[in-house]
Amino acid sequence: MNVNIKILFALIAAIGLTCSVNAFAQEDAKIEATQVRGGIYMLTGQGGNIGLFIGDDGSFMIDDQFAPLTDKIIAAVRSVGGDTPKYLINTHFHGDHTGGNENLGKAGTLIMSHHEVRERLVNGYFIGAFGMKSPPAGDAALPTLTYADNLHLHINDDTVRVIHVPSAHTDGDSFVVFEKANVVHAGDLVFNGFYPFVDGANGGSVRGMIAGVDRILALTNDDSKIIPGHGPLASRTDLQAYRDMLATAYERLLKLKNEGLSAEDAIVNKPLRDLEQRWGGGIFSGDKWISLVYPAVY
Numbered sequence: 669m670n671v672n673i674k675i676l677f678a679l680i681a682a683i684g685l686t687c688s689v690n691a692f693a694q695e696d697a698k699i700e701a702t703q704v705r706g707g708i709y710m711l712t713g714q715g716g717n718i719g720l721f722i723g724d725d726g727s728f729m730i731d732d733q734f735a736p737l738t739d740k741i742i743a744a745v746r747s748v749g750g751d752t753p754k755y756l757i758n759t760h761f762h763g764d765h766t767g768g769n770e771n772l773g774k775a776g777t778l779i780m781s782h783h784e785v786r787e788r789l790v791n792g793y794f795i796g797a798f799g800m801k802s803p804p805a806g807d808a809a810l811p812t813l814t815y816a817d818n819l820h821l822h823i824n825d826d827t828v829r830v831i832h833v834p835s836a837h838t839d840g841d842s843f844v845v846f847e848k849a850n851v852v853h854a855g856d857l858v859f860n861g862f863y864p865f866v867d868g869a870n871g872g873s874v875r876g877m878i879a880g881v882d883r884i885l886a887l888t889n890d891d892s893k894i895i896p897g898h899g900p901l902a903s904r905t906d907l908q909a910y911r912d913m914l915a916t917a918y919e920r921l922l923k924l925k926n927e928g929l930s931a932e933d934a935i936v937n938k939p940l941r942d943l944e945q946r947w948g949g950g951i952f953s954g955d956k957w958i959s960l961v962y963p964a965v966y
């Protein structure tokens with residue numbers, strides 16, 4: 669996530685302004701492709717990090733940021749030898765990961781997701797924490813292939829495992845494992861280096877985030893490369909540190925909650941004081957993060 673969108677998110681959260689998903693996109697955003705390993709790339713621009721896998725069977729993409737960026741994203745895919753994606757996975761429904769769906773669906777891309785992602789897109793959604801509102805998506809934007817648990821794609825000389833985890837960042841999260849390449853796209857289970865958004869109002873929970881990260885830890889090793897939903901490319905060491913932070917925060921907040929403290933009272937206790945320097949410099953300060961995730965701590 670770049671600084672501009674961070675500020676925008678913070679602003680919108682602060683003043684409670686309601687705006688549509690695509691109002692978050694900036695026309696001047698630049699898309700950059702970074703090679704992760706072999707035919708796998710990470711594309712950054714605005715919104716969630718995109719995963720890309722190019723090869724003889726066609727281009728496979730994970731998430732698609734915002735609609736106004738689709739042309740630039742496809743140009744970036746072509747610049748590294750790929751083409752308009754043949755396949756797309758949505759790691760979850762949030763607009764900074766699915767905003768390009770309609771453009772890609774119209775271009776012939778096969779869109780896939782967990783069942784719940786399609787449901788949210790069909791019905792439209794509201795993310796109270798950011799005042800982000802999205803009307804029901806058009807037909808072309810909807811995933812045509814949906815799954816309950818797992819999906820395997822056998823493409824480009826690798827096995828791509830798409831794995832659902834329940835009640836984590838939302839209620840429809842998936843992460844993606846490239847088995848041979850030893851690369852993972854974590855979706856928004858991982859914000860590398862800062863406190864993550866947990867969408868409690870749409871089925872997310874901090875405990876589920878930790879369980880999701882544990883699933884990724886179990887499938888990775890020191891040689892793994894992890895594309896986070898937000899933040900820079902991560903190693904397994906980064907992931908372990910993030911997991912430890914989440915577990916510590918969860919334990920402390922749950923204790924305060926069980927003692928009957930409200931979010932406001934919990935913040936007065938400064939329960940995350942020692943974590944602030946390392947984790948509080950992203951989208952949320954510790955205080956803001958506590959008020960955001962408190963309902964999702966149980």
Ligand SMILES: [Zn+2]
Binds near residue numbers: 762765
């Ligand atoms: Zn998200």
